[in-house]
Amino acid sequence: MVTYIIRRLIGALLMLAIVSMVTFSIFFVVPRMAGATSEDFANRYLGKAATAEMAAVAAEKLGFNDPVPVQYGRWIKGVFAGAEYDTGASIEQCPAPCFGYSFVKRQPVWPELVDRIPVTLSLAVGASVIWLIGGVAVGVLSALKRGSFFDRAAMSVALAGVSLPIFFTGIVSLVVFSYGMGITAPGGAYTPFEENPAEWAYNLLLPWITLAFLYAASYARLTRAGMLETMGEDYIRTARAKGLPESTVISRHGLRAALTPIVTIFGLDLGLLLGGAVLTESTFSLKGIGDYAVQAIMTNDLPKIMGVTMVAALFVVVASLIVDLLYAVVDPRVRLG
C-alpha cells in the first residue's frame, strides 16, 4: 500500500513537471518560433512610453535573453524557494510558492490566485453537491422505474441538459430570473462565505443551479446506466434470493457498485472545475480562477498564465490522486502492484 501511494505521488509530481514544461514552452518558446524577440517579451512589462533601449534593458533584466532551460529553471526555483524582483525602486520579495511576478499589475501572482480560489471553490463545491445528489437520485429512480413516464421524462431532460452550452443557459437564466423576475442575484455578485453565509448562498444560487444542471444531466444518465447494469448481475439475484429487503439490495449492493465509476468521474470533474470553471465564471462575471486565466491570456501576462495553469493542473492531479487512493482503500480488487 505504501509503495503504491509513493508511486502514485511520484507519478503526480512528474505529471505536474511535464504540464509546467509544456505550458512554459507554449508561451516562451513557441512565440519565438513565430519571430518574437526578447524585446517583444519585455515590451509587455513596460509602459506605453518605452523606448527600444528600455526594452533591451528590461529584456536583459528579466532574463529573456537567457537560454530557455535557464529561464525555466529560474521559474521552478521561484516556485520552491521564492524569488526577488527589481521594481526599480526596490527589490520586491516574491515568497515561495512564487509562480511569478506580474509586471503588468506589479505584484506576485500567487496572492492574487489565493484571493480567487474561494470564489471558484464556492462555485464548484456548491454546484457539485447539487448535481451529485440530484443526478444520482434521478438516475437511481429512473433505473428502478425503467420505462416509466418519470424515466422517460427525466432522461429527456437529462439529454437536453447535456446538449446545452452553459454560456447559453447561464445568460438565459440571468435574463429570466435575475433581470426579469428579480428573484436571484445579478451577474458578478459574490459575498465571501465567512462574511455572510446566507448572502453567499443567495448570490451563488443561480450559477450553482446552472452549472449543476449541466453535470446532473450526465450523472443521471451514468447512474441510470450503471444501476441497470449492476441490478442485472448475479450477486444482486443472490442477495434477493437470500431474502434481503429490496431497499437493502438497492442501497447496499446495487447502488454501491454503480457508484464506483461515478466517484472516479466526480473526482476528475471536480478537479477540472476547481482549476477554473472558465465558461461559468465568465458568463456570471465571477472573479475566480477561470476568469483569471482568461484575463491573463487576453493581456498576455505570462507570469499570470504560468501560475494559473499550474494551479489548475494541480487541482486535476490532486483530485485524480485522491480518487485513485480512495479506490485502493475502498475497492480491494484494485491491484496495488
Next chain:
Amino acid sequence: MTAPLDAPGKAAEAEPEAVVAGVSGKAIQGRSLGQIAWLRLKRDKVALAGAGVVVFLILVATFAPLIVGWFGHPPNEFHQEMIDPSTMTPKGGSGISGEFLFGVEPLNGRDLFSRVVYGARISLLIAFLATVLSVVIGTVMGVMAGYFGGWVDTVISRLMDIFLAFPLLVFAIALVGVLGQFEQQLGVQGDTLRILLLIFVIGFFNWPYIGRIIRGQTLSLREREFVDAARSLGARGPYILFREILPNLIAPILVYATLLIPTNVLFEAALSFLGVGIQAPTATWGGMLAQAVKFYTVPHFMFFPGMAIFITVLAFNLFGDGLRDALDPKSSR
C-alpha cells in the same frame, strides 16, 4: 467465430457484437449482426429523428448560399435602415418579418437568419474535421497501446493522463492565440487559418478520450479466441492488426465519433464565445452569443444562435445514443 478469416471482406459487418462490450453477447444464428443493429436502429424513433435533424443540418450547411439566397440576405450585409439610430437596437424590437425571418442584429442590422445558417457551416465543418483528427490520433495511439502493451502502453497511457490533466479550455484559448502568430510560416490567413487552428486544437485535445476506449477494446480483442485462432494459423502481427482487430474497432469508433461531434460543436462555440474562434465578420454561433450577451435586452439575438447550438448538439447526441444502443447488445434500453 472464425468467420473474419474466411470472409475478410465482410469483417466489419460480421463482428459488431464483439466490439463495443468486448464480452460475448448472444449471437443470433443466421442473421448478420450488422443487420440486427440496423433493425434495432430502425425501431428507435428518437434516434432516427436525431439522424433526420443531423441530415437536415448538413444539408443546410452545404447549401447555405442557396438557402440564404432564397430566404435571406448576404450574411455580412449591413441593414442600417432596420436599426433605431439612437438606441442601436432593431426597430420594433427584433425586426422579425417575412423579410428577416429571425430578425436582425442590433447595431448593424445584419440578417440573423443568414448568419445562423452560415454559422452552421463553421460549426459543423470544425466539429467534423476535429472529430476525424481525434479519431485518427486516438485510434492509432489506442491500438498501439492496447496491442503492443508493455512500455508502449505505459508511455501512451501516461500521455493520455497528462492530456486529461490539462485545463483544456484555458490551454485551447492560449494555443489559438499563440499559434495565430504563425500566419507567415503557415502561409494561410483569415478564416482558413482560424478554421485549421481550431480543428487542430480541438481535435488534438480530444484524442485521449477516444484513445482510452480504443485501447480498452484492443486489449480485450487481443485476448479473444478468433485472434488466438488466427495466430495459431500462422497469421502475423500486421495481419492480425489490420484484418482482425481494426475491423472490429469500426463500430465503437463510429459510435464515439458520433458522440464526440456534439462535444466539439460545444467546444468550438465556447472558443468563439470567448473571442478566440473565427474572427469577424464571419458568423459563428458562439460569437453571436457573445455579442448577444451585451444586448441582452434584445432577447431574439441570443435565442436563435443558442437554439441552433442546442438543436445541433441534441440531434447528434440522440443519434449517437441510438447508434450505441443498436450496436451494443448489452445496452440497457
Next chain:
Amino acid sequence: MKKGSALGLTAAGVVLTVGLAACGGGSSEGNKAGQTGGDKASAPAAQEAFNAGVDKVFNPSDAKGGTLKFAISEDWDSVDPGDTYYALSWNLVRIYGRSLVTYTPAPGAEGRKLSPDLAESLGESSDGGKTWTYKLRTGVKFEDGTPVTSKDVKYAVLRSMDKETFPNGPTYFNDWLDLPKDFKSVYKTPDVNTDSAIETPDDQTIVFHLKKAYAGFDNFAALPGTIPVPQAKDTGVKYREHVIATGPYKFEKVEAGKQYTLVRNEHWDQATDPVRKALPDRYEITLGVNADDLDNRIISGDLHVDLAGSGVQPAALGRVLSDPAMKARVDNPTGARTWYTSIIGDVPPLDNVDCRKAVIYAADRVGLQNAYGGEFAGGEIATGVMPPSIGGWKKLDLYPTGTGDAAKAKEALAACGKPEGFETTMAYRADRPKEKATAESLQQALAKVGIKLTLKGYPTSDYFTLYAGKPEFVKKNGIGLATNGWGADWNDGFGFMSQIVDSRTIRASGNYNLSVKDKEIDGLIDKAMLETDTASRDAIWGQIDQLVMERAYVLPSVWSKSVLVRPQGATNVFVTGAFDMYDYLGMGVQQ
C-alpha cells in the same frame, strides 16, 4: 491618451465580463422610481431634464455629509498619483491629492480652465517660457500633520519620472525637464543634484527649468505627478497601497482590485483650499462590478456614479433613451476624444493620396457612427481629427458625411490608377466590439467600390507595442488601415495632436501615430510650439488638422459622446469639460 485608456479599461474586459444584471431591474425598479418621485416633494426642487448636468450645475447645494458611492467594472492603472494615466483617475485623484494647479470644478468649458491649487497662483514664466516658478500656499499639510513643502513636490515629480517603477503615467516631465545626464531615478541615484531641472530655493517655492520654451506649462503643473509625496513615506510600487493624502479625503481602506474607501482628512484645511467644497463625508469605490449590473444599480439609485465615466453599456442604452422619464436623467456630453481609422501610407497603393481619399469617400460614415454606438452613445460624425472642444478647431467640410459616396470614390480610385479597386488589410483591437464593428462596416462599404479588406484582430494589450504601433510589423503584414482613437491630455492643440501627428515621435514600436508622416505637418508643429500668442497658435493647430484631412491620413469616425445616467440623491452634479465626465470633486450627497 488618457481617455482612450479609460475606455479601454472597460473594453478590455468586455468580451469576458459578460454576465447580466438585475439588481433592482424589472418590477422592483418601477417601485424605486415611484419612491423617488415621492421623496422629491420634500427634496429641493431639481428639475430632471436631458442634459441638465451638461454646461450647468444640477441640484446645487452646499450641504455636507453622506456617502458617495462609486463603482467601476474593472480596475484602473493605479491610485498612485505618479503612476496613472486614466481620465477617471485624474478626476478622482483630486479628492485625495493636491497638484500645483488643477482644473476648476465647474461645468462645461469653464471646467477646462486652470485654478491654482497647491500653488498660490498659476505659474510665472521667465527666460522666455523656459523657467516656471510656483509659490506654495502655507498651511497645507499631509494627512499625518506634517506640512507640505516644495521639496515634497519636487520629489513627487522626479519620482514619477522613473518609468521603470511607474510605467503608466505620462512622460511630459521626462521629455521637457532639463535633467543632468547622470540622473537615473530618485531611487537609483538619490544623491545626484537635480537643480538644473527643479529648484526649491525655499520651502514654499518651486522652480522648473525646461529644455525648450513651452507656454502651456501650467497644464504640466496640473498633472497628478505634481501632487506632493513625502520621501520618508515613499514605498515605491507599494505607495499605491497607502497614498499620503493632501486633499480633503484620505484612504481608509485599500483593497486592490476590490474596494477603496476614503474618509475625511482632518489635516486638510478649507482655508488653504479655495477649489474644493468637500461635501460628502465619505467615498466608497467598488471595483470589478459587472458592467450591466452597475448600470442597473445607477438607474435604480443604488449607486451614484460609474467611475469610468464612459457611459452605459449597450443593453442599458435602449432602456434609458426610449423612456422619456429615464431620458430626463441622461447627460450626453461630447468628449475631447476622436475615434478614427489610420490610413497608413507606407503600404501601397495607399502611398497614393487618391487611393487614401477613395477610402474616405467610400466609407459609410453613418455606419461608422453606429459602430461606435450611434448619435448618443457613439458621437457626432467627425469631419476632422481634432474634436470641437480643442482651441483652434474649425469645422472642415472636405468629404461627404453620408452613407458613402461611391461615385467620388471611383473617381479617386481612377486618379490613383486603381479603377478596379485594390486589396489591403485592416487591423483592429479584437477585444473592442466597437472597433470590430468599425472594421466590419468599412469592409462592407469599401467592397462596394472594389476595395477588398482583410480584417485582422489583435489583442488590445499588444496592439501598439507589437502590432499596429510597430512600423516593421505593419509593413511586413501589409496593414493599410488600423482602428485608433485619441483623447486629449488637456484641451489645446498640443495636448491633443502632438502624439498623433508628429512623425518625429515615431519609434520602433509603441506608436500611436500610425499614419501621419508628413514633413510639412512636422514643420507646422514646430511653428506652433514657438508661437506665444494663443490665438495664432490655435490657428496653426487648426491648419494641421486640415492638412491631415486633405492628405487623407486619417478617416475620422466620431467625436465621442457618452450616455451618462445622472445619479439620484447627489448634489452639485455636472459634467466637467476637463474630463467630459461628472466632476468627482464637486459632487455631494442630498441631505
